Amino acid sequence: MRLLLVEDDKHLGEVLQESLGKLGYAVDWLKSAEQAKSAIELEHFDLILLDLTLPGQDGIDFLKQIRGQGNDTPIIILTARDRIKDRVSGLESGADDYLSKPFELAELNARIKAVFRRNQGFSSNQLKYKNWVLGLEDCRFSIAGVDISLCQKEFELLKIFIEKPGRVLSKSFLEESLYSWSNAVASNSVEVYVHHLRKKLPVNAIKTVRGLGYQLPAEQT
Numbered sequence: 001m002r003l004l005l006v007e008d009d010k011h012l013g014e015v016l017q018e019s020l021g022k023l024g025y026a027v028d029w030l031k032s033a034e035q036a037k038s039a040i041e042l043e044h045f046d047l048i049l050l051d052l053t054l055p056g057q058d059g060i061d062f063l064k065q066i067r068g069q070g071n072d073t074p075i076i077i078l079t080a081r082d083r084i085k086d087r088v089s090g091l092e093s094g095a096d097d098y099l100s101k102p103f104e105l106a107e108l109n110a111r112i113k114a115v116f117r118r119n120q121g122f123s124s125n126q127l128k129y130k131n132w133v134l135g136l137e138d139c140r141f142s143i144a145g146v147d148i149s150l151c152q153k154e155f156e157l158l159k160i161f162i163e164k165p166g167r168v169l170s171k172s173f174l175e176e177s178l179y180s181w182s183n184a185v186a187s188n189s190v191e192v193y194v195h196h197l198r199k200k201l202p203v204n205a206i207k208t209v210r211g212l213g214y215q216l217p218a219e220q221t
Contacts, residue, residue, distance in 0.1 A: 001116065001156065002026045002177050004045040006036045006062075007078065008054050012101075016049070019105050024139075024152045025112075026180040031055070033062035040066065044176050045073055047116055049108075052079040052090070060093050067094035074119040076111055078103070113137070120163060127162045130219060134162055143202070153178060154197050157190075161206065166218030168209045 003020065007013045008031045017027045028045070030036050033054050040048075052059035063075060077090045082100040090098045096115045099108060113136055117125070127134040131144045139155055141148045150158065160169065160177055174190045194214055198206055207215045 001046045001112075001159075002044070002180065003028070003112070004036060004039060004043075004048045005029045006031075006033065006048065006054065006059070007051045008032065009051070016108075020109075021180075023105075023109055024156060026178060028180045033057035033059065036062065037066070040071060040073065044173070046177070047074045047076065047112060047119075049112075050075050050077050050095070052077060052081055052086075060089060063090070063093045063095060072119075074115045076108075076115055078108075127159065129162045129165060129216070132162070134159060148200050150197075150200065153193050154200070157193050157197055161214070161216035165216050168212045168215045170213040173213070 001024075003025050005013060005016055005020075005027055007016065007029065013029050013031070017029045020027045028039065028043075030039060031054075034056055036048070036050075039045075050059050050063065054062070057065075059077065059079070063077075066073075074096045075094065076097045076099060077095045078099050078101060079086070079090075080101045087098050096119065097111050099111060113125075117136065125135065125137045127136065133140075133142050134155075135141070136159075139150075141150050141155065141158065156178055157174065160174065171190050178190070178193075194206060205216065207217065209215050
């Protein structure tokens with residue numbers, strides 16, 4: 001999952017980028033609303049972590065502006081403002097959740113997963129496709145009840161496919177979803193992970209659509 005962190009505190013930004021990165025997230029960190037607006041116009045992010053006290057434009061104004069433009073990327077506010085009226089203002093302005101500083105990394109991780117599940121329309125901690133089960137909390141994957149070991153990138157890649165069955169996903173889209181700006185991306189990295197994933201899945205589970213990308217076929221109804 002690719003996250004955009006908008007936080008002007010250097011220490012907290014560094015800690016969150018590193019800590020969330022260790023949990024498997026691709027985290028891009030920017031320090032102002034102006035930088036964030038430019039980023040979301042050019043790149044796809046699965047979720048935004050937004051501080052409210054930012055240089056230049058305030059976080060609430062940034063939130064209202066992008067929601068007014070039709071951007072529905074899930075947003076969790078991270079702020080030291082913990083008064084009830086601040087929480088109400090943030091949620092009414094379009095935030096999906098609100099977490100007061102200081103907070104524990106485990107709680108932030110849980111809220112990220114919960115907000116993302118709700119946004120994608122999933123009511124449980126599992127993604128299912130045919131007889132496949134992908135556990136979002138325990139990061140386990142099984143086919144017909146048999147556990148299949150996946151590395152972190154394989155898990156994230158499979159999660160993207162299961163969330164979008166039937167869609168043809170381009171290499172560039174997959175790269176943007178798996179890596180942040182700070183990660184060096186080898187030219188064939190997506191192909192390598194698709195190759196490794198295919199070896200653990202049934203034959204022809206992930207199809208190559210020549211010139212366009214890859215596809216996990218939609219389930220038959």
